[in-house]
Amino acid sequence: MTALSPSDHIAAAQPLYRTFWLIDNGRASEAAAYFAAEGTLTFGAGAPKPGTIAGEQIAQAMSAREAQRQVTSRHVLSNVLVDSLDDGRVRVRALLTLYRTESETLTPDVASVADIEDILVRSGDEWKIAERLIQPVFNR
Numbered sequence: 001m002t003a004l005s006p007s008d009h010i011a012a013a014q015p016l017y018r019t020f021w022l023i024d025n026g027r028a029s030e031a032a033a034y035f036a037a038e039g040t041l042t043f044g045a046g047a048p049k050p051g052t053i054a055g056e057q058i059a060q061a062m063s064a065r066e067a068q069r070q071v072t073s074r075h076v077l078s079n080v081l082v083d084s085l086d087d088g089r090v091r092v093r094a095l096l097t098l099y100r101t102e103s104e105t106l107t108p109d110v111a112s113v114a115d116i117e118d119i120l121v122r123s124g125d126e127w128k129i130a131e132r133l134i135q136p137v138f139n140r
């Protein structure tokens with residue numbers, strides 16, 4: 001494993017933080033730009049809709065999420081680890097706690113606690129998500 005410079009470490013974590021921030025702030029369609037053109041997004045066993053989507057399907061899913069104006073969410077990320085892989089890619093892992101509600105009173109529900117694992121590839125000066133796995137830890 002090659003050590004990342006502090007600036008690469010910060011840059012590699014940005015797709016993780018920015019995609020969830022965009023989703024939480026009504027701009028989910030913009031989150032698709034953080035995925036590589038042939039990137040994948042996998043929801044593991046225990047997710048409401050387990051399976052993998054790829055490429056343009058990610059943009060469609062993000063647009064559909066943005067259209068859900070009745071949903072208020074906050075994706076809280078913790079325990080973020082960034083590691084360089086031997087092939088030039090980077091792995092970013094985190095713990096996600098998702099608060100979500102459709103209630104007008106904004107009464108939150110812990111909708112999920114999940115492990116996130118992103119594999120990033122370099123695209124010009126940016127890191128893009130080649131693979132994202134969202135693996136629920138607890139089931140309801």
